[in-house]
Amino acid sequence: MKTKAVRLYGKDDLRLEEFELPEIKDDEILVKVISNSICMSTYKAVKQGSKHKRVPEDVAINPTITGHEFAGEIIKVGHKWKEKYTVGNRFALQPALNYKGSPYSPGYSYKYFGGNATYIIIPNEAMELGCLMNYNGEGFFEASLAEPMSCIIGGFHSNYHTKSGVYQHEMGIAKGGNMAILGGAGPMGLGAIDYVIHCERKPKFLIVTDIDEKRLQRAQNVLTVEEAKKNGVELKYVNTKNIEKPEEYLLSLVDNKGYDDVYVYAPIKILAEQGDKILGKDGCLNFFAGPTDKDFSAKVNYYNIHYSATRIIGSTGGNTDDLIESLEMTSKGLINPAVMVTHIGGLNSVSETILNLPNISGGKKLIYTNIDMELTAIEDFEEKGKTDEFFSNLAEITKRHNGLWSLEAEKYLLENK
Template sequence: MNSIGLRIHGKKDMRVEQFELPEINDDEILATVVSDTMCMSSWKLAQEGEDHKKTPDNLDKNPALVGHEFSGKILKVGKKWADKYQVGDDYAIQPNLARDDTPFVPGYSYPYIGGDATAVIIPNEVMALDCLVPFHGQAYYEGSLCEPLSCVIAAFEAQFHLIPHTYNHKMGIKANGNVLMLGGTGPMGLLAIDYALHAGVKPKNLVVTDIDQSKLDRAKQLYPSDDVNVSFVNVNGLSVEEQKAKLKAVVGGDGFDDIFCMISVPALVTMSGELLNPDGCLNQFAGPMHKDFTAQLNFYDVHYNFTHVAGTSGGNAQNEATAAQLIAERKVNVAKVITHVLGLDAAAETTLTQPEIGGGKKLVYSQKKFDRIELAKVDPKSGLGQVLAKHDGLWSPEAEQWIMANMPDITTADTANH
């Protein structure tokens, strides 16, 4: 069957094209994609092209499908998986296959699987590693956002603290402790705030920083809490020493037990180490762009105060399943991170200009054709505007249904090779 998808051919060379999907093998699954949410990782992929660690060397001859936060419906199941998956099932994908033999993953490496496509072939290794996750939420965008939420869950679970009087560790953030999120008002930061407020283990104090007051104000509005003391701190224009003093003052002069550095700035990583309490854990959450990214760490504190460092790159299959359950049970409202929606025809330009566009998650409806829409600027008198108004301006299952009913399908005429 034919599929239409966004493929990367090289550095900054992304094209929406039609291509033929072969017949699936007995160990593969054919599926539609309904939605995909964009990640800055796809922007980094576009910048690096064939130099990216997850792409094949010959992208110019064998382009890869883009998009790794996607959800859709199963169309056909190879006989190997017929007892586990059924035609008509909705699914979410955990693209981080965590294989030892290859770095290749969906959305970066394969010719026939990526979220910015109308139809895909899911290869055997995805099912073999339990990375095809059944999804029972109310809308496909929720399925797409299982992947970024799984990254947050992985980071929280990777934190570790000493069990008293031993050198053994208990995994996860410190219960009733102090948590700091540096640069925490981006889409991943917002998901992390949501998870910190609603997971089983909660901090006493959660401090979130940024240099943009409007983003801090929006986060404060979106995430009120009666259980956790949440503070949103503007550090714009402050030196590192001024930031340290201000952040300690917020928690009564103490330091922090868990710090998530959601930006890659060496001075802030070093500052994070200096803000750790004894047995505190620093998580470098943001993926650095450059392989030589380094920062100073006080090894006196490592030795005598037992401070330590963690880092995670993506989630795993279990994290994805946990995310799917939290979303389906309405414990986490992932719609709060969506600020733009678009059709597949706008996916290339949007991927390449994510930093300039700003805002939160960009949600692609892979079957549809329409220009990018900024939710905050939708005419409140329009059909979509009236739907948004019913949900306090947030995306919703009803808004998704409106898109599916009112926006045209993408066709071959809309592709680069029609």
């Protein structure tokens, strides 16, 4: 059958094309993709082309389908998997395959396996590893966003703390501790705030910094100080742009005792160094933001590493358990991944969106792959609605949901676009 997909041919070379999919093998599954959210990691792969560790060297002659945060419906099941997967069922996917040590994964490495497409073929390894999951939820966008949320959750599970004289790490953030999320008003930062104020292992104090006042205001509106307090977390948002010595100010908020857990959500040298400076004893800094510069570096205080047992780690991606946790918390209404989304578009808008991703303000860009629609900010629905009834109705729906994307909005879009 034919599919449409945005394929990578090399550095900065993306093409929306229609082509024929081969017949699936006995150990493969054919699916229809409904939604895919665009990740900054895809932009990094496009900027590096075949030099990216997940992109094959022969991508110029064997292009790969982009996108790895996707969900949809199962169309056809190979004989091997008929007992586990059923035609018509919905699915969610954990793209971090790590199959037999290979770095290859959907969205970077496969000819027929990626999210920015109408139909794709899921290979045997995804099922062998349990990465293709039956999904019983209603919202496709929630299943798509479970992937970035799983990365966030994995970051909180990756931090660790120690006890003097005991050679054993206690995994996870410090329960009841002080936490800072630096550069935290972007899409992944919002997901992190939502998770940490609603998960079981919470800090007592959470500071979120950014230098973009508009992003901070949106964060405060969708993840309020009152909501955090209701869940036992003292939350404070701070714009550090005009603070002369931000690390001193941040330390003053915790009586200069330092922070148990610090997350750096933007790959900026000054932010990484700031995070190191505010660590308390046994503090753990997670450099969550992935830089594109392989020579990226920042100063570290080795005196504190030696005498105060501070540490720096990095985490990227999540595992299947993290994705399951995200789906379960979403289904229970504990978290709302829609806080990350600020733009909606169709498959025709993907190439331009990826190539210009750092220059497009806001949060996550959510794509519905079987429709054509210009990438549009949710906040612009009302203005477009003055001349387009479709956007007028979408604006009314999002208003009812505190300006956020929702199941109601998704259903309306899929039925009317």
